[in-house]
Amino acid sequence: GENVEQHPSTLSVQEGDSAVIKCTYSDSASNYFPWYKQELGKRPQLIIDIRSNVGEKKDQRIAVTLNKTAKHFSLHITETQPEDSAVYFCAASDQTGANNLFFGTGTRLTVIP
Amino acid sequence: DAGITQSPRHKVTETGTPVTLRCHQTENHRYMYWYRQDPGHGLRLIHYSYGVKDTDKGEVSDGYSVSRSKTEDFLLTLESATSSQTSVYFCAISVSGTGDEQYFGPGTRLTVT
Numbered sequence: 100g101e102n103v104e105q106h107p108s109t110l111s112v113q114e115g116d117s118a119v120i121k122c123t124y125s126d127s128a129s130n131y132f133p134w135y136k137q138e139l140g141k142r143p144q145l146i147i148d149i150r151s152n153v154g155e156k157k158d159q160r161i162a163v164t165l166n167k168t169a170k171h172f173s174l175h176i177t178e179t180q181p182e183d184s185a186v187y188f189c190a191a192s193d194q195t196g197a198n199n200l201f202f203g204t205g206t207r208l209t210v211i212p
Numbered sequence: 213d214a215g216i217t218q219s220p221r222h223k224v225t226e227t228g229t230p231v232t233l234r235c236h237q238t239e240n241h242r243y244m245y246w247y248r249q250d251p252g253h254g255l256r257l258i259h260y261s262y263g264v265k266d267t268d269k270g271e272v273s274d275g276y277s278v279s280r281s282k283t284e285d286f287l288l289t290l291e292s293a294t295s296s297q298t299s300v301y302f303c304a305i306s307v308s309g310t311g312d313e314q315y316f317g318p319g320t321r322l323t324v325t
Contacts, residue, residue: 100271105254131312133312133313133314141318142302142316142317142318142319143255143302143316144316145313145314145315148312148313188254188255190255192311192312197243197260197262197268197311198306198310198311198312199245199257199260199270199311200255200257200312200314201257201271202254202255202256203254204252204253204254205254
């Protein structure tokens with residue numbers, strides 16, 4: 100099955116700086132890559148996703164890039180704010196009919212005011 | 213919240229007892245999923261369903277069974293709970309109709325003593 104690795108496990112940035120989280124995946128057939136944000140005690144929330152026919156996608160301060168050749172994708176958060184502090188998870192889909200997701204182990208982002 | 217509820221939200225049970233967790237959705241989505249979340253492991257798929265009475269195993273299905281007799285309900289059963297099944301359980305639904313774009317329920321915190 101798919102194997103997703105995520106780095107770093109923790110990340111601290113000053114408010115206003117950028118944050119980058121990177122993930123690699125093993126199955127070259129994977130074609131869907133979502134990112135989730137999870138605040139303490141809450142459910143994971145889908146914040147952005149990208150499909151394999153697109154190299155980059157942006158939504159306000161959040162962007163995701165995908166390099167299918169290298170099998171890695173990254174989340175970029177610009178102009179970070181304290182409310183961006185959370186755990187972020189990447190995931191990659193497999194190629195079963197259900198497009199099951201395999202998740203990375205998470206990155207705890209702390210934005211220091 | 214994509215119309216997903218989970219019950220109970222918290223449960224403490226003893227080793228060897230059966231436990232059933234319920235996921236309910238209000239929007240007739242075809243795909244439903246059960247995940248468990250443990251520190252250091254991210255989210256791992258237990259079972260999923262692609263329609264009424266259509267279910268399949270995920271990454272960590274041992275010790276769990278599921279049933280889906282109605283579109284709106286997906287039940288997860290621990291036949292004989294063990295301490296290793298202490299976890300937070302999340303249900304998810306796919307809004308896309310193809311298995312991606314998954315949204316999560318609020319979660320159930322299960323403690324097996």
